Amino acid sequence: QVQLVESGGGVVQPGGSLTLSCAASGFTFSDSGIHWVRQAPGKGLEWVALIWGDGSSDFYADSVKGRFTISRDNSKNTLYLQMSSPREEDTAVYYCAKDSNRALDCWGQGTLVTVSS
Amino acid sequence: DVVMTQTPLSLSVTPGQPASISCKSSQRLLHSNGKTYLSWYVQKPGQSPQLLIYEVSSRLSGVSERFSGSGSGTDFTLKISRVEAEDVGVYYCMQGIQLRTFGQGTKVEIK
Numbered sequence: 276q277v278q279l280v281e282s283g284g285g286v287v288q289p290g291g292s293l294t295l296s297c298a299a300s301g302f303t304f305s306d307s308g309i310h311w312v313r314q315a316p317g318k319g320l321e322w323v324a325l326i327w328g329d330g331s332s333d334f335y336a337d338s339v340k341g342r343f344t345i346s347r348d349n350s351k352n353t354l355y356l357q358m359s360s361p362r363e364e365d366t367a368v369y370y371c372a373k374d375s376n377r378a379l380d381c382w383g384q385g386t387l388v389t390v391s392s
Numbered sequence: 393d394v395v396m397t398q399t400p401l402s403l404s405v406t407p408g409q410p411a412s413i414s415c416k417s418s419q420r421l422l423h424s425n426g427k428t429y430l431s432w433y434v435q436k437p438g439q440s441p442q443l444l445i446y447e448v449s450s451r452l453s454g455v456s457e458r459f460s461g462s463g464s465g466t467d468f469t470l471k472i473s474r475v476e477a478e479d480v481g482v483y484y485c486m487q488g489i490q491l492r493t494f495g496q497g498t499k500v501e502i503k
Contacts (some may be wrong), residue, residue, distance in 0.1 A: 322492040377488030378431035378446035
């Protein structure tokens with residue numbers, strides 16, 4: 276079955292860096308755009324970034340543009356989110372989610388990132 | 393940017409009664425291909441979000457027929473025909489016409 280598993284969360288200092296991973300299985304990874312979506316504690320869902328299946332294009336929310344980079348390795352069926360210069364307001368559970376018909380039809384379990392000194 | 397506005401933000405429903413959630417977008421969600429990219433999700437307590445409905449009214453395989461979506465242009469609605477205890481959670485709409493944006497969420501509780 277389709278599965279997405281995030282990893283790499285933890286505590287990071289403001290201005291530091293952290294890379295999240297999302298391992299995919301159960302579908303043809305290179306055929307699907309994949310998103311990162313986050314949820315701050317007690318808050319709603321915020322879309323973060325999208326990368327196309329072939330990796331040729333990526334898109335970002337204004338709140339992370341220039342600081343976060345989404346990438347993928349189709350040979351490893353893995354998605355990444357490199358977080359540079361994180362801020363306290365980036366503290367959230369980060370989910371990866373598969374795109375289908377411009378909806379998000381499969382989500383991972385999430386990984387918690389805490390930005391704190 | 394496309395802004396999504398949901399109402400109400402919370403809903404308390406008697407089991408067996410219907411429930412309705414409204415979602416309004418700041419721009420039309422109709423693509424030039426004729427499809428309208430509005431989807432609905434539920435996040436049950438302690439779980440990841442899950443897709444219920446895509447392209448306004450198409451239910452994901454396995455989703456109960458009690459859930460239905462409707463609307464066009466900028467106004468959309470999710471209806472639950474008869475609320476059950478397992479429907480408790482936060483419901484979100486999301487637009488897919490310009491990147492992605494979620495509504496604020498509507499918390500559904502059982503009376």
